[in-house]
Amino acid sequence: MFDINHIRAQFPILNEEVNGKPLVYLDNAATSQKPISVLNAWEEYYKTINANVHRGIHTLSQLATEAMELSRQKIQRFINAQHDYEVIFTKGTTEGINLVAYALTNQIKPNDEIIISYLEHHSNIVPWQMLCERTGAKLRVIPMDKSGILQIDVLEEWLGEKTKIVAVNQVSNALGIVNPIEEIIEKTRRLSNAYVLIDGAQSAPHFKIDVQKLDCDFFVFSGHKMYGPMGTGILYGKESALENLQAFHGGGEMIAVCSFEKTTYAGLPFKFEAGTPNVGGNIALGAAVDFIENIGHENLQNHENDLLNYAQKKLLEIDGLKIYGEKADRTGVVSFNLEGAGIASDTGMILDKLGIAVRTGHHCTQPIMDFFNIAGTVRASFAVYNTFEEIDILTEGVKKAQRMLV
Ligand code: C6P
Numbered sequence: 069m070f071d072i073n074h075i076r077a078q079f080p081i082l083n084e085e086v087n088g089k090p091l092v093y094l095d096n097a098a099t100s101q102k103p104i105s106v107l108n109a110w111e112e113y114y115k116t117i118n119a120n121v122h123r124g125i126h127t128l129s130q131l132a133t134e135a136m137e138l139s140r141q142k143i144q145r146f147i148n149a150q151h152d153y154e155v156i157f158t159k160g161t162t163e164g165i166n167l168v169a170y171a172l173t174n175q176i177k178p179n180d181e182i183i184i185s186y187l188e189h190h191s192n193i194v195p196w197q198m199l200c201e202r203t204g205a206k207l208r209v210i211p212m213d214k215s216g217i218l219q220i221d222v223l224e225e226w227l228g229e230k231t232k233i234v235a236v237n238q239v240s241n242a243l244g245i246v247n248p249i250e251e252i253i254e255k256t257r258r259l260s261n262a263y264v265l266i267d268g269a270q271s272a273p274h275f276k277i278d279v280q281k282l283d284c285d286f287f288v289f290s291g292h293k294m295y296g297p298m299g300t301g302i303l304y305g306k307e308s309a310l311e312n313l314q315a316f317h318g319g320g321e322m323i324a325v326c327s328f329e330k331t332t333y334a335g336l337p338f339k340f341e342a343g344t345p346n347v348g349g350n351i352a353l354g355a356a357v358d359f360i361e362n363i364g365h366e367n368l369q370n371h372e373n374d375l376l377n378y379a380q381k382k383l384l385e386i387d388g389l390k391i392y393g394e395k396a397d398r399t400g401v402v403s404f405n406l407e408g409a410g411i412a413s414d415t416g417m418i419l420d421k422l423g424i425a426v427r428t429g430h431h432c433t434q435p436i437m438d439f440f441n442i443a444g445t446v447r448a449s450f451a452v453y454n455t456f457e458e459i460d461i462l463t464e465g466v467k468k469a470q471r472m473l474v
Contacts, residue, residue: 070363070367070370070371072371072453072455075363075452075453076453076455078103078104078105078359079101079102079103079104079453080104080107081093081101081102082101082453085423086420086423086425087420087421087422087423088423089421089422089423089424090423091423091425092422092423092424092425092458092461092462093425093451093454094424094425094426094448094449094450094454094458094462095425095426095427095447095449096273096293096400096449096450096451096454097241097244097270097293097400097401097427097431097447097449098293098427098449099292099293099298100273100292100293100294100295100451101295101451101453102295102296102297102352102356103295103355103356103359105355105358105359106295106296106297106352106353106355106356106359107352108355109351109352109354109355110297110348110349110351110352110355113132113135113347113348113351113352114348117131117132117135118132118347118348119131119132120132120344120347121133121136121344121345121347122321122338123320123321132347135347135351135354136157136345136347136350136351137152138351138354139350139351139353139354139357140152140155140157140337140350142354142357142358143155143302143353143354143357146277146357146360146361147272147277147278147279147287147302147304148277148278148279148280148281149279149280149304150280150306150307151307151336152337153307153335153336153337154304154305154306154307154310154336154337155302155303155304155337156302156303156304156305156310156336156337156340156341157300157301157302157337157341157345157346157350158288158300158301158302158303159299159300159301159346160269160290160291160292160299160300160301161189161191161267161268161269161288161289161290161301162191162301163301163303164286164288164289164301164302164303165191165192165195165235165265165267165288166191166195167303167316167340168195168233168265168286168288168303168305168313169195169196169198169199170195170199170316171313171314171315171316171340172199172232172233172263172313172314173199173202173203173314174314175232175312176199176202176203176205176232177203177204177205178203178204178205179204179205179206179230180203180205180206180230180231180232181205181206181207181208181226181230181231181232182196182199182200182205182206182207182208182231182232182233182234182235183207183208183209183210183223183226183227183231183233183234183235183236183262184196184207184208184209184210184234184235184236185209185210185212185218185236185237185247186209186210186211186212186218186435186436186439187212187216187218187236187237187240187242187243187245187247187433187436188235188236188237188267188433188435189237189241189242189267189269189431189432189433190432190433190434191267191269191432192235192236192237192265192267193435196233196235205232208226209435210222210223210236212439215393215394215395215396216240216243216245216392216393216396216436217245217395217396218236218247218248220248220251220252220255223252223255223256223259224255224259227255227256227258227259227260227262228259228260229260229261231256231259231260231262232262232263233262233263233264233265234252234256234260234262234263234264234265235264235265235266235267236249236252236265236266236267237266237267237268237269237270237271238266238267238268238270238271238275239268239270239271239274239275239399239400239401240270240393240401240433240436241269241270241401241431241432241433242392242401242403242430242431242433242436242437242445242447243392243393243396243398243401243403243436244270244376244393244398244399244400244401244402244403244449245393245396245397245398246271246396246397246398246399249266249282249284250282252264253282253283253284257283263285263286263309264283264284264285264286265284265285265286265287265288266282266284266286266287266288267288267289268287268288268289269288269289269290269293270293270399270400270401271289271399272289272290272293272294273293273294273295273360273400273451274368274369274372274399274400275365275369275399276365277289279304279306284306285305285306285309286303286304286305286306286309287302287303287304288301288302288303288304289301289302291349291353291356294356294360295356295359295360295451296349296352296353296355296356296357297346297348297349297352297353297356298349299346299349300346300349300350300352300353302353303340307336310336310337310339310340311336313340315333315339315340315342316340316342317340317342317343318331318342319342319343320342320343320344321334321338321341321342321343321344322334322338322339322340322341322342363452368452369399371452372399372400372450372451372452373399374456375450375454375456375459376398376399376400376401376402376450378456378459379402379448379450379459379462379463380394380402382459382460382462382463383402383404383462383463383466385463386406386463386466386467386470388406388407388408388470388474389404389405389406389407389466389470390404390405390407391403391404392404392405392440392445400449400450401447401448401449401450402447402448402449403431403445403446403447404445404446404447404448405442405445405446406446406466406469406470406473406474407474408473408474409469409470409473409474410473411428411443411444412428412429412443412444412445412446413428413429413444414469414473415428415446415466415469415473416428416446418465418468418469418472418473419446419462419465419466419469422461422465422468424461424462424465426446426447426448426449426462427446427447427449428444428445428446428447429443429444429445430443430444431444431445431447446466448462
């Protein structure tokens with residue numbers, strides 16, 4: 069049974085008022101709100117077992133270590149990784165991608181190729197550009213059509229011996245478009261020996277993820293977008309792919325033996341977890357996984373699809389409103405502009421006065437904005453606690469903005 073009132077009751081922030089109006093939080097692609105169970109898990113850790121992990125013989129350290137490793141196992145099951153040591157705790161998607169891009173450096177030669185797509189967030193563009201600068205490799209970008217659909221046929225021609233990594237997102241944060249990653253992975257496997265990295269920042273909060281079925285080498289996502297705490301994230305890597313990577317950060321816990329002459333590295337996952345981790349955050353991320361699994365992926369996805377369809381229908385009733393990527397398969401996001409209403413942030417500011425939180429601007433995807441020849445969009449993005457009434461409030465707010473601005 070999907071009970072929206074029961075779900076909303078778990079999010080204290082949803083009772084807040086903003087600018088004297090009940091909060092309508094539609095900026096979930098930027099970060100989701102956190103349920104009580106996640107807040108409690110975090111607080112309980114600090115109140116009862118706060119200690120450093122993997123370092124102490126004393127009881128608290130062991131309890132903290134057990135709790136964090138339990139969370140790693142939950143995340144392993146959540147994404148269906150084969151081993152828990154394939155799950156690396158990070159600060160978020162950005163750190164996960166930077167880690168892989170840096171740690172691949174010694175495997176890349178001048179004129180090797182790295183393939184990304186037009187629909188990437190800056191986090192899945194810039195680390196690869198930096199890798200190209202370090203190594204002399206070339207960046208190739210899968211083009212898209214006017215609807216925002218990736219033209220993946222080019223891969224038949226592009227993939228080959230020179231391709232070293234294909235890095236694409238499963239869902240675009242700017243437009244909500246669901247990309248055909250299964251086909252991209254199949255082509256990559258058939259035509260090259262390249263690694264595949266999937267940026268799952270916008271898919272992990274919405275879809276059931278099965279990294280073994282996908283057969284990707286790396287899958288990265290952020291905890292804070294899936295009801296977990298800020299400053300948490302996951303890099304999944306297939307054991308063989310992770311073993312091939314050079315170390316990223318050097319420091320405590322990532323060594324086997326350290327001397328001034330030579331240091332050898334610890335095994336997985338510790339080789340990639342230098343320094344004291346975000347123990348409380350990582351434990352609370354496990355509670356976020358429980359929250360999603362208690363609702364059930366099917367319930368969550370059905371509700372979010374209904375919200376998206378309803379929002380699209382209501383917003384398109386407004387004359388002069390254009391949705392970007394309207395014709396593509398999408399999830400969780402409606403990105404739009406009002407004709408003649410000036411810049412997107414003007415609409416965003418009016419919505420904010422009405423208690424409605426949306427994101428405006430380029431959404432860290434400037435190439436997509438350049439493609440559509442716009443400076444930005446207004447983006448409403450949904451989570452499982454959003455309601456149809458909130459979409460009605462958004463629609464009325466957008467109409468009001470149109471009356472004021474056009
Ligand atoms: N997108 C948005 O409002 P971090 O900041 O590391 O948690 O996630 C980076 C990132 C990478 N890839 C995709 C597809 C993303 O959507 C994001 C974060 C937020 O759209 C903040 S810019």
